[in-house]
Amino acid sequence: MTALHLISYALATSGGTIEGQTMRWAPMLEIACDWLTQTGVLVDENPRRTLVNMSAGGAFATKVTMYMDICMSVTLQQPPRLLALYRRLLGGGTSYWPGSGSHRGGVGSSAGVVDDLRLSEVTGCTDPVLLAFADISALAHWKARELANGTLSLRDLIARGTAIERALRERGEMITAEASRLLEYGRPAEDHSRRMIAAIFLESAVVYLNTVLSGCNPGTLRFVPGEECRRQSATGVPEIIRSVNTIVQMLQYMPAGNHDRALLLPLCLTGSLVDSAQHRELIRSRLFRISSGNATVKQIIVVLNEIWQRRDVQGGIYDWRDVMREQGWTPLLV
Numbered sequence: 001m002t003a004l005h006l007i008s009y010a011l012a013t014s015g016g017t018i019e020g021q022t023m024r025w026a027p028m029l030e031i032a033c034d035w036l037t038q039t040g041v042l043v044d045e046n047p048r049r050t051l052v053n054m055s056a057g058g059a060f061a062t063k064v065t066m067y068m069d070i071c072m073s074v075t076l077q078q079p080p081r082l083l084a085l086y087r088r089l090l091g092g093g094t095s096y097w098p099g100s101g102s103h104r105g106g107v108g109s110s111a112g113v114v115d116d117l118r119l120s121e122v123t124g125c126t127d128p129v130l131l132a133f134a135d136i137s138a139l140a141h142w143k144a145r146e147l148a149n150g151t152l153s154l155r156d157l158i159a160r161g162t163a164i165e166r167a168l169r170e171r172g173e174m175i176t177a178e179a180s181r182l183l184e185y186g187r188p189a190e191d192h193s194r195r196m197i198a199a200i201f202l203e204s205a206v207v208y209l210n211t212v213l214s215g216c217n218p219g220t221l222r223f224v225p226g227e228e229c230r231r232q233s234a235t236g237v238p239e240i241i242r243s244v245n246t247i248v249q250m251l252q253y254m255p256a257g258n259h260d261r262a263l264l265l266p267l268c269l270t271g272s273l274v275d276s277a278q279h280r281e282l283i284r285s286r287l288f289r290i291s292s293g294n295a296t297v298k299q300i301i302v303v304l305n306e307i308w309q310r311r312d313v314q315g316g317i318y319d320w321r322d323v324m325r326e327q328g329w330t331p332l333l334v
Contacts, residue, residue, distance in 0.1 A: 001061050003031040007068065007332070015295035016075075016324060016331030023330045029072060032065040033081050047088055051117065060122065067123045070130055071265060071334050073137035074208065075321060077144065080134050089117060090131040091167075120194070123334075124262035125201040128171035132205045135164050140212045161213045165206060172202045196254045197262060203243045203250070204266035207273065210239040216319045218244060218273040244273050251282055260286050264300065265333040271304040272320040280308055296331050303327065 010025040017024055036042075039062070041050040051059055066086060073080040080086060120126045125133075139160055146152035169176075178195045211217075214237045247270045260267070263286075271283035284301060291297040306327075307318045324330060 001057060003028040003035070004061060004064055004068075007032070011296045011332055011334070012294050015299040016329035017295075018328055018330055023332070025332050026072075029065075029068055029332070032061070033069055036062060036065050036082065041089075042082070042085055047085060048117065051089070063117070063119050063122045067119065067125070067130065068332060068334055070134045070137070071332055074133060074265065075324075075330060075332060077137060077140045077321065079138040079141055083134055083138060086131055086134050090119075090127045120198055124194070124197040124259070126172070126175060126198050128168060129175075129198070129202045129205050132164055132168040133208065136205065136209045136212055139164065139209075143212065157213065161209055165209055168202065168205060168209075175199050175202050193254055193257070193259050196250055197259060200247055200250050200254075200263060200266045203247050204269050207240060207243045207247070207269050210237055210243070211269075211273075211319075214240070215317055216273060217317050218275060240273060244270055248274065248279050248282065251286065256286050256289055258290070260290050264296065268300050268304070268320060268333055271300070272307050272318070275308075275311065280304075296333070299324070299327070299329050299331055300333075303329075 006028045007025045010028065014024050039050060039054070039058070041047045041062070044050045051062055054062065066082070066089075069080040069082055070086065073083075117127055119130055123130070139157075142160075143152060143157055146157075175195070175198050178199070218236045218240050247266060251270075267283055267287055271280070271287075274280055274283060283304065287297055287301050287304075291301060303320055303323050306323055307320060310316065310318055321330075
């Protein structure tokens with residue numbers, strides 16, 4: 001638990017600042033993951049039983065550690081350290097493709113579907129969606145490795161991505177239906193915000209997946225020479241555009257509040273892909289409301305402003321992670 005408090009302190013005071021060759025928060029997260037491996041949850045035939053038998057504090061620390069490990073994988077584009085465990089806990093031992101366990105270690109999957117761990121009560125993100133983020137990061141790492149070796153099969157890449165999205169949509173069908181009802185009947189009350197947050201995470205996972213498959217391409221914009229403030233748009237990735245617009249619609253209907261602190265990952269992913277001035281201001285204003293005393297949020301705002309300016313002036317495709325690294329930051333978006 002102490003390591004998690006230190007991570008929170010590091011993120012609030014220095015964000016993703018890199019010292020030497022590592023992030024300030026990284027050693028503490030390694031300690032938290034090491035603690036999790038020592039609880040017996042990795043070797044238990046039923047890891048959920050180990051989690052259920054923990055004290056309230058231990059169970060909370062476990063869930064937060066899992067969430068941080070998976071969020072780290074999104075930033076670093078590599079499998080979470082404990083990916084094999086997360087597949088057992090969150091997906092009933094299923095895998096979207098064979099032989100894709102974490103390169104950082106882990107155990108094999110066990111049979112049987114486990115009950116929902118209700119991680120959304122701690123993180124805002126439901127179990128299947130959180131697992132999807134982990135598997136998408138593993139896919140991104142696999143793609144990068146295959147590209148480096150000159151052996152990437154686009155057919156295989158698309159098949160793996162399609163399998164992830166199919167499982168995500170099937171397990172998240174109720175989340176999507178509830179969000180649609182809330183949007184249809186007007187602005188959600190505060191007690192409905194949790195459902196909307198879960199739906200935003202789900203759609204953000206779809207955005208993340210499609211950026212891995214097709215690049216961070218929402219549609220390249222460029223100025224027409226000699227005609228100020230007039231732009232032409234090239235064709236972007238329809239799946240990205242559709243999901244980004246859905247997330248923006250949800251944000252427009254959900255009142256701003258402290259719950260936005262749980263949405264750093266979706267806000268960063270979505271913000272890096274919006275081109276409408278109105279949508280940009282929506283993202284920026286929600287981040288600004290929660291930026292006081294939080295270096296990570298301030299760094300996200302700087303990076304999004306930089307991406308928007310570059311795309312307006314130069315056009316092109318920009319990965320928010322690359323722009324973060326240019327600034328000397330590697331944040332943990334929690």
